[in-house]
Amino acid sequence: MNALLEDGTIDQETAVEQFLRMDRLPHIWCPGCGIGTAMRSTIEALLEMNIPQEDLAVVSGIGCTARTAGYLKLDSFHTTHGRAIPFATGLKLANPKLNVFVFSGDGDLFAIGGNHLIHAARRNMDIKVICVNNFIYGMTGGQVGCTTPTHSKTSTSPYGNYEPPFNLPFLAAAAGAVYVARWTTYHVRQIKRSVQEAFSKRGFCFVEVISPCPTVYGSRNGFPTGLDMMKYFKANSQTLAGADPRDVGIELGGKIKVGKFVDAERPTFQNMLSEMWGDIGLQENRMVEAE
Amino acid sequence: MSKERGVLTGEHFVNGDWACAEGALAAGCRFFAGYPITPATEIAERMSKRLPEVGGVFIQMEDEIASMSAILGGSWGGVKSMTSTSGPGFSLMMENFGLGLMTETPCVVVNVQRGGPSTGLPTLVGQADMMQARWGSHGDYEVIALAPQSPQECFDLTIEAFNLSETFRMPVLVMSDEVVGHMTEKVTIPRLADIRLVERRKPTVPKESYKPFQPTEDLVPEMCNAGEGYFIHVTGLTHNEKGYPVITAEAQEKLVRRLVDKVRVNVDRIIKLEERFVDDADVIVVSYGISARTAKSAVAMARAKGLRVGFLRLITAWPFPEKQILELAHRVEAFVVPEINFGQMAREVERCAAGHALTVPVTHAGGDIHHPEKVLSVIESTLKLRVKRQVPALSAQ
Incomplete structure (x- = not known):
C-alpha cells in the first residue's frame, strides 16, 4: 500500500491522480465507455502494490484503449498499430528492472498485432498485457473486428457479422500465457485483483477486460447506453474460476464467462537466458569498458 | 566473459x-x-x-x-x-x-x-x-x-x-x-x-522541467531512458516538446520541420565523400557501395588512357551531397552514375546538377555487379558528347 495513502496524508483520489497526467485531461473517451474503468482499476491495483512509479512502463498500440498510455503518468509509449508487444519486448530486455505492461485494445492486440501476442506468450516474455475488449474498432467509427460476436451489426458488417470471433483467453492460454483472466468493467475489484496477480507473477500474463462501447457497438446491437451494457454484464456474467479456456467463447446476447482461467508456472524468456548466461543485466553491462 | x-x-x-x-x-x-x-x-x-x-x-x-x-x-x-x-x-x-x-x-x-x-x-x-x-x-x-x-x-x-x-x-x-x-x-x-564513440546526450535540466522533444541548439533534443523517473510520454502522433499529442497544422509544422531541419542544418557534420581526380575532370563518375569499386577501376582505366575523369564516392548516400554536386556541376561536363538499379541516385545527381552538367546513368537490373569495361565505355561515349565545350571544340578544328 502506498505509504502516504495508508497514513492518511493523501486520500484515494489524490493517490490515483498521482498516476495520471492531469494536464492531459479530460480524456477522449465517450460517455459510457469502459476504458476509463479498466484504467482506474489498473491504477488502483498498482497503487496497492506500491511498485515505485519510475519502475513501471506502459506501452500501447493504436486505438481508443491505446490512448491510455497518454494518460498514465509513467514512462509511456504510444507506438504503432499492433506493435506494442514487440516494442515492450525490446524495452523489457534492455532494462529488466522495469515492470513493463501493455494496455491496448482487442483489434490492436489480436488482429493486426496477433502474431506478436502469440509469440510473446510462447516465449513467456515477462510482460503483462491488459486488453480492453469492446468487440469493435471504436476509434475509426465501429468496424467489425476479430472479436466482434457473430451476427453483430457494425459499420462494415451492416447485415450482421458472418465471421466467428476469437476467444481471447483460449488463444492466450494456447499460446503459452502463464496467467489468463477475464472480467467485464462491471467487475472493478476483480480486475484490480487480477492485475495485481499478473504483476506478482513472472512471465506473460494476460487480462481481458470486456467493456461497453455504446457509441459504435452498443447502439447498433441493442445496448444504446453504457448502462444497458453494464446491466447485461451484471445479469449475464458467470464466474467460472479455472474453467477450460476453450469453453469461454462469447456469443451475442449470451452468457459471459469470467474469472481466472490459467495460473501456471513455467520458465520465462529471462529465466532461460540467465540459465545459460547468468544474470544478463544490460543496464549495468551495456557499455564497452576500456581495455 | x-x-x-x-x-x-x-x-x-x-x-x-x-x-x-x-x-x-x-x-x-x-x-x-x-x-x-x-x-x-x-x-x-x-x-x-x-x-x-x-x-x-x-x-x-x-x-x-x-x-x-x-x-x-x-x-x-x-x-x-x-x-x-x-x-x-x-x-x-x-x-x-x-x-x-x-x-x-x-x-x-x-x-x-x-x-x-x-x-x-x-x-x-x-x-x-x-x-x-x-x-x-x-x-x-x-x-x-x-x-x-x-x-x-x-x-x-x-x-x-x-x-x-x-x-x-x-x-x-x-x-x-x-x-x-x-x-x-x-x-x-x-x-x-x-575508436570514436558517441554516447547518448542525457538530460541536463531538472527532472520536472525536462521535455523529451525540446530541441537544443543543433535542433536535437536530449534523451532520457525509460526507468529514470522522468515519466515521459512518447507517441507517433504529432506532439509538442513535452511529447503530448497536438493534432493541429501548427504543431505539425513545428515538429516535422524540426525533424527535417535537424538533418538539413547539420549536413556538413554528416556527409562524407571520397573524391579522386576531380580538380581537372571533364567527367566525374559518382557511385557508392559495391558499384563504386567497379567505378574506381573504370576511372583508373580512363586515367591510364589520359582521359580527364574524376571519381566521387557517396560514403553518405543520404542526406544527399546537394551542394557538392551543384558545385562540381559548374566545373564538369557530365556525371556518370553506375549503380545496380535503373537510376535511383542518378536522379538525385541530375536534380542537384540543375542543368549545369549532364547526368548519364549506368544502369543494371541487379544480380551482378557492373563490369569496369562497361562503365569505361559509358565514360568514353560521354566524353565524346563534349556537352559544354561543343562550340569551342568545333572552332578549334
Whole structure:
C-alpha cells in the first residue's frame, strides 16, 4: 500500500491522480465507455502494490484503449498499430528492472498485432498485457473486428457479422500465457485483483477486460447506453474460476464467462537466458569498458 | 566473459556481414532483434553468438515488423540497438522506421541489399532500395544512410551509424549490398581507445522541467531512458516538446520541420565523400557501395588512357551531397552514375546538377555487379558528347 495513502496524508483520489497526467485531461473517451474503468482499476491495483512509479512502463498500440498510455503518468509509449508487444519486448530486455505492461485494445492486440501476442506468450516474455475488449474498432467509427460476436451489426458488417470471433483467453492460454483472466468493467475489484496477480507473477500474463462501447457497438446491437451494457454484464456474467479456456467463447446476447482461467508456472524468456548466461543485466553491462 | 571481447582488436579475414556485427559490438550495441533473411542472415548469426559473450541480448523475433519495434523499445530502455535485413524485410520495417524518426529514437538498421522487387534475387546483389531508404516510410522526413564498399567499411560505417544515431537522435541506415556483405577481405579492428564513440546526450535540466522533444541548439533534443523517473510520454502522433499529442497544422509544422531541419542544418557534420581526380575532370563518375569499386577501376582505366575523369564516392548516400554536386556541376561536363538499379541516385545527381552538367546513368537490373569495361565505355561515349565545350571544340578544328 502506498505509504502516504495508508497514513492518511493523501486520500484515494489524490493517490490515483498521482498516476495520471492531469494536464492531459479530460480524456477522449465517450460517455459510457469502459476504458476509463479498466484504467482506474489498473491504477488502483498498482497503487496497492506500491511498485515505485519510475519502475513501471506502459506501452500501447493504436486505438481508443491505446490512448491510455497518454494518460498514465509513467514512462509511456504510444507506438504503432499492433506493435506494442514487440516494442515492450525490446524495452523489457534492455532494462529488466522495469515492470513493463501493455494496455491496448482487442483489434490492436489480436488482429493486426496477433502474431506478436502469440509469440510473446510462447516465449513467456515477462510482460503483462491488459486488453480492453469492446468487440469493435471504436476509434475509426465501429468496424467489425476479430472479436466482434457473430451476427453483430457494425459499420462494415451492416447485415450482421458472418465471421466467428476469437476467444481471447483460449488463444492466450494456447499460446503459452502463464496467467489468463477475464472480467467485464462491471467487475472493478476483480480486475484490480487480477492485475495485481499478473504483476506478482513472472512471465506473460494476460487480462481481458470486456467493456461497453455504446457509441459504435452498443447502439447498433441493442445496448444504446453504457448502462444497458453494464446491466447485461451484471445479469449475464458467470464466474467460472479455472474453467477450460476453450469453453469461454462469447456469443451475442449470451452468457459471459469470467474469472481466472490459467495460473501456471513455467520458465520465462529471462529465466532461460540467465540459465545459460547468468544474470544478463544490460543496464549495468551495456557499455564497452576500456581495455 | 570479458567485456573487452566487445572489440576484437586485430586483423581479421572476414566478410562484410561479420564486420558489420563486429562494428555494432564495438560501438556498444548490446541489443539485437532480427529475423533471418538472405543475404543479411550472417549478421544475425554473428550477433547471436557474440552478444551473450559481452552481456548483451539477442532475440530472433517473429518478423521484421517486430524486429524494428523491438529495437525502438530497446533504445528507450537505454541500450544501443540494431537490426539487419534485406529488401522484403526492409519493406516490413518501414512503418516502425517512421515511428523511430517521429519519436527520435536512436538505433541502427542494416540493409544488405539484394535484387528486387518482391522476393527477387535473394542471393544476388542489388542497390535498388536506395530510394526506399529515403522515402520508404510515409510522411515527410530526412534520413541518414551510409553505403559501405568493403568489409572494412561495414565495420567502420556501422560504428559511424551508431554515432550519428546518438548524435542526431534518429534511426540510421547502413545500406550495404549482397556483394559487400558476402565478400571476404581483411578487416582491421582498432583498439577500443582508438575508436570514436558517441554516447547518448542525457538530460541536463531538472527532472520536472525536462521535455523529451525540446530541441537544443543543433535542433536535437536530449534523451532520457525509460526507468529514470522522468515519466515521459512518447507517441507517433504529432506532439509538442513535452511529447503530448497536438493534432493541429501548427504543431505539425513545428515538429516535422524540426525533424527535417535537424538533418538539413547539420549536413556538413554528416556527409562524407571520397573524391579522386576531380580538380581537372571533364567527367566525374559518382557511385557508392559495391558499384563504386567497379567505378574506381573504370576511372583508373580512363586515367591510364589520359582521359580527364574524376571519381566521387557517396560514403553518405543520404542526406544527399546537394551542394557538392551543384558545385562540381559548374566545373564538369557530365556525371556518370553506375549503380545496380535503373537510376535511383542518378536522379538525385541530375536534380542537384540543375542543368549545369549532364547526368548519364549506368544502369543494371541487379544480380551482378557492373563490369569496369562497361562503365569505361559509358565514360568514353560521354566524353565524346563534349556537352559544354561543343562550340569551342568545333572552332578549334
